[in-house]
Amino acid sequence: MKKYALLLVLISCFGFAQDLQQHIATLKKELKSKPNLERTTQIYSDLTWDYIDVSLDSALVYGEKALLFAQKTKKHQLISQCYSNLGGVYLRKENFKKSEESYQKAIQIRTANKDFEGVAKAKINIGNVLASKQDYVPATKYFIEAIQYFDGKNDTIVSLTKGNLGLIFFEMKNFPKAIKYLEESTDFLKKNDMKQGLCHTYLSLGDVYLDKKDTLKALNSYKTSLENCKSCKDNLGISTLNQRIGAVHSAKGNSENAKKYYQISEKLLKELNSEIEQTNVMLSKSEDFIKQKKYSEAYELLLQVKKIHKEYESDRYLLETYKKLTLVCMYQEMKDSSAFYFNQYTNLKEEKLKASVLEQTSELETKYQTAEKEKQLLQKEAEAKKKTTTIIILSLLAFFIAIVGFLIYRQQRLKNVQQKQEFELQSAIAQIENQNKLHEQRLAISRDLHDNIGAQLTFIISSVENLKFGFPMMETSIKNHLTKISDFTKTTIVELRDTIWAMNANEFTFDDLSSRIYNFIEKAQSVKENTAFKFSVDESLKNNKFSSLEGVNLYRTIQEAVNNTIKYADATEVSVQVKPNENGIIIEVSDNGKGFDIDTIDLGNGIVNMQKRIEEIGGVFKIQSEIAKGTQITISLNN
Known part of the structure; x- marks a missing residue:
């Protein structure tokens, strides 16, 4: 599983040059001097950002304290900033629902106070949340609106937002555009020596090259990213990169090297106390186990991953987990479990698709109705504008039809993929049933061998013994010959029992x-x-x-x-x-x-x-x- 790092969640951290641990110690020391309410709020806000790459749980505690003190100051800038801070922490924890709620509250406060720059930044962050949830259309809309606002005002934010657009094109498998936007962002960051941003852009470039099967360029990008992450002490980035490099080695069949990188990643994630991040490594390890045909170990890991993602309502990664559980259960001949997880996979995918289509269709319908009302007003105001208005309405309608057509096409394509997977599953089930039939046939044959051939051999032994007993004056040579027949028959019975044992x-x-x-x-x-x-x-x-x-x-x-x-x-x-x-x-x-x-x-x-x-x-x-x-x-x- 790949988790794509979006770049602008940590906007206020870029350019922070002071040693992180030293900065944290300085802030805590200042807290002990009991500064005024506003300064106390700012210190807790800064600690929230400092801890986001050290311990997500600690970052959440400081974020909630900062919000509590900010509300006491009644200053809208501090309150909205604290909501944005919490949105960033929840996004890192992949609690998308709470992250979006926090950012929306920040937008409401900034809009009410006409803080349009703050609104634009919050839109970028909501775009990050939506992109993480695979809602790419609204995410792209938010990013483009932010680029339009900051164009000519803040080249850094424009550059980083282009990097986010590159990631969305990557998700949609448009590799040339993904590389174009990411390289534009990287060029700007290199010129301005912004190592935190380079840590993320090179990571994303490595992911693109890895999907293109260019492992050499992928590894080079990951190594450059790792150097920048280390220089700015981004532990989460360092952990993610070790997991990625381990996955590349695993794909090449080098399990020992992969294991070393996974161990480094796991150690850092435990220090960050991020369960959701740890599932990245767990899924990569499960893929390694599947390649080594260690299906029971892979099954146990996947059950842990499923539990975590269900707890955090992370549907995107639940889909991948259910898919892997289906295959692992099929390999272990767990027919009922394989069918169960396949149903979970298809049901969740269908629910997600329906929700996405309904949401986007509703948004387009609202736009269409708004355009109709504008048309009526324009007709009343001036007949001269009728032609222009009609063109606008027809354009919107065409756009609406095109989007709906695209959604229908995408839904049909997903159904085709689902049907193919169902066919593969049915084939596997049929194979299992054939094996069961073969086993039943073996049992039937073994019963016939035991009941018929075994009984006949026993009868031969009994008959030979009766002959020897019934004719005591029989010649010794004949008796010896009969004894050999009896011994040979007894040996044959033993061999027959071994054969029946093996067949059963x-x-x-x-x-x-x-x-x-x-x-x-x-x-x-x-x-x-x-x-x-x-x-x-x-x-x-x-x-x-x-x-x-x-x-x-x-x-x-x-x-x-x-x-x-x-x-x-x-x-x-x-x-x-x-x-x-x-x-x-x-x-x-x-x-x-x-x-x-x-x-x-x-x-x-x-x-x-x-x-x-x-x-x-x-x-x-x-x-x-x-x-x-x-x-x-x-x-x-x-x-």
């Missing part, structure tokens, strides 16, 4: 495999009483999961390795060890038997089959042996 499971853990291997080793122990068998699994690996194919192939390979040791090695010790390594898991089957020369002996089908089984599941099979020293088989599996 979608996945295995080492705990599941351990019980089977223990049973097998106990039987081996009864055959080879003079051989000591050892089997151990590292505690950290007991809950590692495998597919049914992986589980069966591992079990069969270990079984074959132990069987070979029993048959040929003449060993007194046999060890099976499962332990972790840097890349995954190592399984070692070793003995202290007579060994053999690998270069001269012809490896049998058993070893070849073991190697094929391990390679089939993406592992590596190695065998080492020395005469009189024993044999070791090593199986390596990557995570």
